[in-house]
């Protein structure tokens with residue numbers, strides 16, 4: 001059943017969430033990173049919450065790995081987990097600059113939006129298959145690439161910002177884009193045989209995660 005107009009699964013996911021994804025770029029937290037004007041206290045709050053988030057996010061990949069049905073996907077999840085370690089290195093750089101101690105990290109309480117987001121992803125991970133897990137993950141991973149690229153398109157000098165530059169560089173990098181491309185290709189391949197109802201379910205997961213992403217920016221802006 002091929003037709004010239006057939007969309008890939010990920011095209012459908014992106015199309016369904018276009019408005020939410022547009023709102024990321026307009027959010028004051030995100031524009032503040034791009035302009036270098038974001039209050040560092042807000043960023044400090046974000047980095048600590050994100051550190052907490054990434055622990056659960058790693059577990060979502062790990063459950064995906066446990067459920068993977070072929071070697072390619074085992075490698076995909078394993079490499080993604082290694083990629084999160086690279087992401088944590090960027091966080092570590094900020095922790096030093098923001099005077100965040102190891103002890104402080106151990107005692108972080110997640111905000112309700114943060115806890116709700118990761119609890120949702122973990123539920124998808126525990127209840128569903130690797131395909132639905134990939135849909136949840138892609139919303140997080142790919143949105144950061146799109147945000148960084150939009151910042152770079154809008155203001156090419158943003159990557160040189162003394163403070164926020166490394167964040168923009170990491171998520172706007174070719175390495176990060178390549179890992180997302182692998183996620184996209186796997187999701188499209190694994191969902192090729194999906195019925196309309198199964199695709200609709202992937203859209204629902206991707207949409208929920210996208211709404212959570214927007215809530216995460218707002219939570220960081222409000223610091224609560």
Ligand SMILES: Cc1ncc(CO)c(N)n1
Pocket residue numbers: 050053054087140141144213216
């Ligand atoms: C909340 C959130 N979403 C996505 C990413 C990208 O991994 C991140 N670091 N944090």
